[in-house]
Amino acid sequence: MTILVTGGAGYVGSHVAHALVAAGREVVVVDDLRTGAASAVPPGSPLVELDVLDTARLTAVAREHGVTACVHLAGLKNPGESMTDPGRYFKVNVSGTLSVLEALVAAGVRDLVFSSSCSVYGAARDLPVTEDSPLAPVSPYGLSKLTAERMIEAFGAAHGLRWMSLRYFNAAGASLDASIGEDWGPTRNLVPLLAKAALGFRDEVVLFGADYDTPDGTAVRDYTHVVDLADAHVSAVRHLADGGASGALNLGTGDGYSVLAVVKGLEEVAGVPVPVRFGERRAGDPPVVWSDPARAEQLLGWRARFGLPEILATAWAWHARGVTSPGSPS
Numbered sequence: 001m002t003i004l005v006t007g008g009a010g011y012v013g014s015h016v017a018h019a020l021v022a023a024g025r026e027v028v029v030v031d032d033l034r035t036g037a038a039s040a041v042p043p044g045s046p047l048v049e050l051d052v053l054d055t056a057r058l059t060a061v062a063r064e065h066g067v068t069a070c071v072h073l074a075g076l077k078n079p080g081e082s083m084t085d086p087g088r089y090f091k092v093n094v095s096g097t098l099s100v101l102e103a104l105v106a107a108g109v110r111d112l113v114f115s116s117s118c119s120v121y122g123a124a125r126d127l128p129v130t131e132d133s134p135l136a137p138v139s140p141y142g143l144s145k146l147t148a149e150r151m152i153e154a155f156g157a158a159h160g161l162r163w164m165s166l167r168y169f170n171a172a173g174a175s176l177d178a179s180i181g182e183d184w185g186p187t188r189n190l191v192p193l194l195a196k197a198a199l200g201f202r203d204e205v206v207l208f209g210a211d212y213d214t215p216d217g218t219a220v221r222d223y224t225h226v227v228d229l230a231d232a233h234v235s236a237v238r239h240l241a242d243g244g245a246s247g248a249l250n251l252g253t254g255d256g257y258s259v260l261a262v263v264k265g266l267e268e269v270a271g272v273p274v275p276v277r278f279g280e281r282r283a284g285d286p287p288v289v290w291s292d293p294a295r296a297e298q299l300l301g302w303r304a305r306f307g308l309p310e311i312l313a314t315a316w317a318w319h320a321r322g323v324t325s326p327g328s329p330s
């Protein structure tokens, strides 16, 4: 069994690729390296540099490598950016997913695990967020993920594709040996930006919104360790190969932490204060989100092993090495 991992040179994708290899799977990575790094791909796994929009080449790669399942992570991930440049998000996340679907069908690949996001729920009114919560994205990014999910479902019905859409709640942390982690260059995610500032490579971090209706006024999120996310993908691939049901699942811890709690935690592991400044709320940012991860446990036997302390300790160990995926700190 060879697993095609699109976006496997990126942050979550490289952890997924490493976890699949550790579970004894053959992996072929497809990535155009726009934000990913070749050095993050597991040694020995082929990397094909390719835009997933190139359906013909993607089909050829799947055939050539005898691919039996795909984990599709290639995509853009910044809700704020999607508010000002929605076209790019629809192109990469929607058209890109359509291209992957067409390639899989053409190459006779039956199983697909897709990187979705809690952004499909938008500003959820009831917490925790379950898979049955209303799907009401508030950003083009969230809409692109929901549209991709719906296309996948349609391909499942029409072509017998079996699929799992995994809705991540804020991926964070790094590999336990600090060998791979999140590149702080392109990301807008909180933990790498705090680490960058703590190391003196950034003057300050702007925290968006201090007037939310939360205990300390900052937004609350369900931070989920990237190693846990990677393990869930391995379980999802196995589940589909065993003939398990298709469906969408939340991948979260079930706990929410405020932005200020993350700042405080990072300052503790780093041993230095992090310069932060409060800014306006960002359009498209819901105030409070955390998951009900029960269905993933029922279906995949998966539950998060790690919490915020492990997330911050591993992220700090990775960033303190002074290198980010593509090279030196920037």
Ligand SMILES: NC(=O)c1ccc[n+]([C@@H]2O[C@H](COP(=O)([O-])OP(=O)(O)OC[C@H]3O[C@@H](n4cnc5c(N)ncnc54)[C@H](O)[C@@H]3O)[C@@H](O)[C@H]2O)c1
Residues within 6 Å of the ligand: 006, 007, 008, 009, 010, 011, 012, 013, 030, 031, 032, 033, 034, 035, 036, 037, 050, 051, 052, 053, 072, 073, 074, 075, 076, 077, 092, 096, 115, 116, 117, 118, 167, 168, 169, 170, 171, 172
């Ligand atoms: N990081 C998070 O908190 C989070 C949360 C929910 C969902 N996701 C989703 O998970 C996936 C991976 O996110 P990430 O955090 O690892 O981001 P990332 O930017 O580190 O990884 C994305 C990878 O996809 C590649 N890529 C992008 N567009 C491509 C294309 N058209 N063709 C080929 N390769 C392409 C990039 O080079 C990169 O290696 C994304 O689809 C993202 O939307 C991430």
